[in-house]
Amino acid sequence: MELSCAGTGGAMTERTRFERLALPHMDAVFNLAFWLLRSRCDAEDAVQDAYLRAYRGFSAFEGEDIRPWLLRIVRNVAFRKLADHKRSSNVISFDAAVSGEPAALQVPADEASAEDMMIGAGERLAVKRALAELAPIYREVVVLREIEAMSYRQIAELAGVPIGTVMSRLARARGELRKALTRMREDERNAM
């Protein structure tokens, strides 16, 4: 009896420690998953998967800052999902090819939040749409840099690439975002 109490006590502290450290970062983890997968439902799956993995591997975590560690786990989960999707889309793409637009791309655009509806809505939506159209590796660096305000070094460690690669990916992503937004703004002007 006493033995099992001691056991549960140890488990509780480990679990509480994990929850206290990891759960406050759920928003950041979900946000990265959402932008990589471009779907709230898939992001939710990925976050749950990532937290389970993180908890199982918690004993291996010995850094001070748990956020990059959690983000790395969720980005790996998300990229694996994207790869699975790519494999299965060899088939599904028949109709995508016909309609000319992959179904996944429409996701962020039709999920306008309450904030989007208010002032600056059009601009905000345009930025989201432009970001959603980037390739996953570019969405990743933009989200980590611009929304999570991480340094190039942190991003490099997280994505497992050299700092120079982070720099060039960000430069390319920004160039494409700028082009896409300029195009959208012109379209809007022409439409008026």
Place this chain on the structure above:
Amino acid sequence: MQCDRAAELIGAYLDQELDAETRRQVAEHLGGCPGCAAVADEFARLSRELAAIGREPAPEQLASRLPALIGGVVTAAAAPPYVPAVARWHVPAWLRQAGALLLICGATAAVSALWMSRTAGTAVLERDVVAAHVRSLMQDSPIQIASSDTHAVKPWFSGRLDFAPVVKDLASAGFPLAGGRLDYIGDRRVAALVYGRRLHVVNVFLWPSADGTDSAPRELVHKGYNLLTWSKGGITYFAISDLNLGELRELQSKL
């Protein structure tokens, strides 16, 4: 510094990620080149706009679901702290060994019992369905006739099956039809319709019911896959996917 080189570095310059010397060179270039200075202004604006979209808010129920999820794996993760806790109790070594043995025996017995009960309780049909679903995902393509056009898929089945399957495109309900194929379940040829749902694939197997009566949907979970089976209009349906049962029920209501 040339404009090409400066353009590569403007982002890193704004992010304050350049070393002092390169930073100075970029600043100097921007001072004398209106074109690059304009790009820098645009990049700065872009950064502000991206920061302004903020984080996509997480679903509210997720915050309460995660602790429950973590609680479910307590035994696996608690193993490392558990061992020292026992050691601290100064239990004689033989007792600890005996306890450990007993635990292992108990766990093995429980697992085998669970496994046997599951194997015995699992309908052959259900196993066939799961096997067919998994097999379809392992192949390059789960479909033989790729089309969302029901008028292309349905005739394809005629001559290949001894019944006419109901083929509906449910794109409007969020389940676009990807196509169909033949499969073999419960010792007979069946129609398999493949629907997409975000990144997920849903296989719907159908064949004529044995007794021809309608039956209400029944939910099954097998190897992590969710199954929903029902009969309607003399046809037995089996829908299987890694989607949650709620979404499968949504599909079922449309078929």
